[in-house]
Amino acid sequence: MTIAPVCFTPILQHETVQMAHGAGGRLSQSLMQRVFMPHIHNPFLDLLDDQAKLDLPPGRAAFTTDTYVVSPVFFPGGNIGELAVNGTVNDLAVGGAKPLYLSAGFVLEEGFLLAELETIVKSMAEAACRAGVMIVTGDTKVVGKGQRDRIFINTSGIGIIREGVNLSCRNLKVGDSIILSGTVGDHGMAIMTSREGLSFQSRITSDCAALNGMIGSILDEVPLAIHAMRDPTRGGVAATLNELAVSSSVGIEINETTILVKPDVRGACELLGIDPLHVANEGKLVMAVAADKVQTVLDVMRTFDLGRDAVIIGSVVDDHPGMVVMRTVYGSRRIIDLPLGEQLPRIC
Amino acid sequence: MCLAIPGKLLELSNENGLKMGIIDVNGSKTKACLEYVPDIQVGQYTIVHAGFALKIIDEEEAAESLKLWQELIDSGAFQPDQELPSPESL
Amino acid sequence: MKFIDEYRDPQLARKFLDEIRRTTTRHWTIMEICGGQTHSIIRNGIDQLLPESIELVHGPGCPVCVTPLESIERALAIASRKEVIFTSFGDMLRVPGNSKDLFMARSEGGDVRILFSPLDALQIARDNPTKEVVFFAVGFETTAPANAMAVWQAAREGIKNFSVLVSQVMVPPAMRAILLSPGNRVQGFLAAGHVCAVMGYEEYEPVAHEFNVPVVPTGFEPVDLLAGILRTVELLEEGRAEVVNCYGRVVSREGNLAAKQTISKVFEVTDRQWRGIGLIPLSGLGLRAEYAHFDAEKKFDLTHIRAAESLLCMSGSVLQGILKPDACPAFSRECTPEHPLGATMVSSEGACAAYYNYHRNFDVS
Numbered sequence: 179m180t181i182a183p184v185c186f187t188p189i190l191q192h193e194t195v196q197m198a199h200g201a202g203g204r205l206s207q208s209l210m211q212r213v214f215m216p217h218i219h220n221p222f223l224d225l226l227d228d229q230a231k232l233d234l235p236p237g238r239a240a241f242t243t244d245t246y247v248v249s250p251v252f253f254p255g256g257n258i259g260e261l262a263v264n265g266t267v268n269d270l271a272v273g274g275a276k277p278l279y280l281s282a283g284f285v286l287e288e289g290f291l292l293a294e295l296e297t298i299v300k301s302m303a304e305a306a307c308r309a310g311v312m313i314v315t316g317d318t319k320v321v322g323k324g325q326r327d328r329i330f331i332n333t334s335g336i337g338i339i340r341e342g343v344n345l346s347c348r349n350l351k352v353g354d355s356i357i358l359s360g361t362v363g364d365h366g367m368a369i370m371t372s373r374e375g376l377s378f379q380s381r382i383t384s385d386c387a388a389l390n391g392m393i394g395s396i397l398d399e400v401p402l403a404i405h406a407m408r409d410p411t412r413g414g415v416a417a418t419l420n421e422l423a424v425s426s427s428v429g430i431e432i433n434e435t436t437i438l439v440k441p442d443v444r445g446a447c448e449l450l451g452i453d454p455l456h457v458a459n460e461g462k463l464v465m466a467v468a469a470d471k472v473q474t475v476l477d478v479m480r481t482f483d484l485g486r487d488a489v490i491i492g493s494v495v496d497d498h499p500g501m502v503v504m505r506t507v508y509g510s511r512r513i514i515d516l517p518l519g520e521q522l523p524r525i526c
Numbered sequence: 527m528c529l530a531i532p533g534k535l536l537e538l539s540n541e542n543g544l545k546m547g548i549i550d551v552n553g554s555k556t557k558a559c560l561e562y563v564p565d566i567q568v569g570q571y572t573i574v575h576a577g578f579a580l581k582i583i584d585e586e587e588a589a590e591s592l593k594l595w596q597e598l599i600d601s602g603a604f605q606p607d608q609e610l611p612s613p614e615s616l
Numbered sequence: 617m618k619f620i621d622e623y624r625d626p627q628l629a630r631k632f633l634d635e636i637r638r639t640t641t642r643h644w645t646i647m648e649i650c651g652g653q654t655h656s657i658i659r660n661g662i663d664q665l666l667p668e669s670i671e672l673v674h675g676p677g678c679p680v681c682v683t684p685l686e687s688i689e690r691a692l693a694i695a696s697r698k699e700v701i702f703t704s705f706g707d708m709l710r711v712p713g714n715s716k717d718l719f720m721a722r723s724e725g726g727d728v729r730i731l732f733s734p735l736d737a738l739q740i741a742r743d744n745p746t747k748e749v750v751f752f753a754v755g756f757e758t759t760a761p762a763n764a765m766a767v768w769q770a771a772r773e774g775i776k777n778f779s780v781l782v783s784q785v786m787v788p789p790a791m792r793a794i795l796l797s798p799g800n801r802v803q804g805f806l807a808a809g810h811v812c813a814v815m816g817y818e819e820y821e822p823v824a825h826e827f828n829v830p831v832v833p834t835g836f837e838p839v840d841l842l843a844g845i846l847r848t849v850e851l852l853e854e855g856r857a858e859v860v861n862c863y864g865r866v867v868s869r870e871g872n873l874a875a876k877q878t879i880s881k882v883f884e885v886t887d888r889q890w891r892g893i894g895l896i897p898l899s900g901l902g903l904r905a906e907y908a909h910f911d912a913e914k915k916f917d918l919t920h921i922r923a924a925e926s927l928l929c930m931s932g933s934v935l936q937g938i939l940k941p942d943a944c945p946a947f948s949r950e951c952t953p954e955h956p957l958g959a960t961m962v963s964s965e966g967a968c969a970a971y972y973n974y975h976r977n978f979d980v981s
Contacts, residue, residue, distance in 0.1 A: 445533075558733075573866060
């Protein structure tokens with residue numbers, strides 16, 4: 179994807195999104211030209227048609243969509259834009275697909291700063307470039323002032339599933355090892371500690387990243403040994419493991435000693451009374467792997483930055499189907515449940 | 527209740543006439559009111575609950591207790607590098 | 617993490633378990649009255665690891681769980697008012713009233729905000745002079761100093777648009793109520809470590825003496841809990857009804873004098889309703905007359921609000937340690953964290969929620 183230098187009227191710091199920017203007329207065009215086109219360029223988008231006409235390689239297609247409503251919009255380690263790109267890329271990749279094309283739909287609050295929008299769009303372009311995907315079509319609408327979150331982004335993505343690979347949350351087999359690619363809780367705690375009103379300072383940064391490169395290498399090496407893959411976003415590792423256990427009607431047992439948490443994430447979780455297993459991640463992978471190939475998978479992962487802390491956290495068992503149980507460091511066991519909803523800081 | 531986490535006082539300040547401080551908890555920092563620990567010094571540890579420091583941790587007492595407990599380990603039959611028995615074997 | 621990791625050491629924990637096993641010669645029933653301790657016990661499986669002859673019973677130590685339904689209804693009424701910014705600790709947001717909780721009030725348009733500290737509520741009041749800021753001042757004695765300071769500071773600065781909805785409760789009266797209830801089986805208590813950090817433990821000495829029960833101020837980490845349980849068992853085995861401090865790094869006999877002073881400047885002892893238990897005399901705190909203008913119950917006319925508990929809910933018996941959560945007929949059927957019948961299923965510290973989250977349908981042996 180090329181980024182062609184173009185001379186447009188520079189955006190003044192105080193300029194904001196107006197209702198007319200979403201109305202399809204001259205101001206909409208101006209928005210496209212001044213904010214989007216300087217950063218996102220490819221043969222499909224440049225045509226500015228109502229649709230992107232794509233030649234898809236042969237194979238089974240995977241298609242996904244997600245809408246991003248994060249607050250704050252800018253957080254340590256990223257912003258809503260790169261989250262929107264990486265999240266959708268990851269959703270395709272964990273299905274064994276090579277992500278190819280994305281769409282991006284924006285809903286903006288009247289009054290949103292154009293300079294901030296441009297930063298977000300630029301981040302999206304860079305994230306797309308790193309992930310090797312193209313943003314080929316998009317849309318922008320503007321809503322009246324008063325929506326607290328200020329910007330929503332929907333990205334849909336299409337990719338082609340690698341031949342011979344069958345990844346599904348229903349495929350777990352008793353005896354499989356469960357691998358986790360790294361530390362938990364970084365993204366969710368970065369968001370929580372950067373929200374106003376919590377009197378917090380931390381250096382916690384989001385782990386927002388595209389995983390398709392690492393996933394591609396794993397599947398190159400051992401395509402058949404991976405039974406399921408998920409990125410543990412909302413609800414954390416706890417939610418993902420529960421989904422896998424329920425879908426495959428198996429039990430999962432994990433060891434407390436193997437779960438890695440960064441020190442400042444741990445400190446923030448302790449202070450707020452939040453379980454790191456319930457906190458969202460945006461650059462981590464959970465996998466169910468045939469036990470005889472687990473070392474090969476770990477070796478591949480550890481050659482990547484994103485996988486250098488990869489570790490076996492447990493295994494698939496035939497006890498307690500549909501439930502995830504953790505063995506504590508004391509030798510006792512307890513259920514790891516789906517978190518109910520939003521993680522709330524507590525005093526009790 | 528009650529979640530009160532130990533942290534180290536990094537700096538002192540004053541806000542609206544109240545003695546305040548920044549407490550470090552493993553790298554994350556939180557603001558806390560120090561009115562209930564007026565003698566606290568930078569570098570001391572305290573427990574923080576609902577944005578308030580409630581007690582200066584008695585480090586000497588803590589060290590003594592831990593030492594005593596460690597003596598229990600050393601004197602007893604339990605070997606520290608033995609694998610922890612599972613509940614089923616109890 | 618300093619002062620946490622040492623007290624989570626599995627080998628030290630194992631040593632205490634061995635000592636407890638060696639020391640126990642008969643069945644003992646021990647209660648903790650602290651939601652944080654309940655949570656830690658169940659989360660770390662301490663109850664699974666103890667010998668069968670030690671029975672841990674979970675008392676009414678969760679201030680969220682014991683906040684009366686009326687208070688929740690009053691909170692909901694206040695939160696739905698256009699001129700109000702309603703602020704609260706996160707714990708209270710999912711506690712159900714008659715038909716909804718504060719989360720739902722927020723989705724219906726109420727300005728409901730979660731705070732970490734009551735001083736943050738004061739700041740919101742300063743920043744929003746045209747709004748009425750109300751803080752849901754819930755807690756045991758551990759939280760009373762924070763809540764008291766917010767009111768005291770508001771008075772000092774003359775902040776007019778701030779008030780508190782008080783639901784403060786105290787542990788020693790609850791302990792007495794449990795010891796006085798017919799059929800009580802509790803023989804010893806772990807006293808809540810952070811309550812004691814504030815109040816000291818001198819007020820437990822008459823209880824220990826009068827009812828012939830040992831009371832042991834105990835911390836929250838597994839090693840602290842096991843050390844406290846061991847000490848309690850030792851006292852029981854020796855027939856010594858004393859108060860022995862097992863959380864010395866934070867608890868002293870007289871507690872935090874500055875905190876106690878501010879609490880008694882702002883609050884006075886009152887009778888209090890405990891959800892699921894009923895009225896316990898002189899078991900709560902209310903604002904003193906000179907701070908009455910900070911009382912949200914007076915500021916917003918709320919006396920007409922009444923509430924009715926679910927007939928199925930047995931949280932009262934659970935809170936008093938009479939019933940184990942999984943023995944309740946509604947447990948995990950009509951009553952789950954998604955649709956809780958009572959507060960013990962909502963708060964992560966409530967015994968029912970802890971059982972549901974960690975033990976449900978699962979043979980932990």
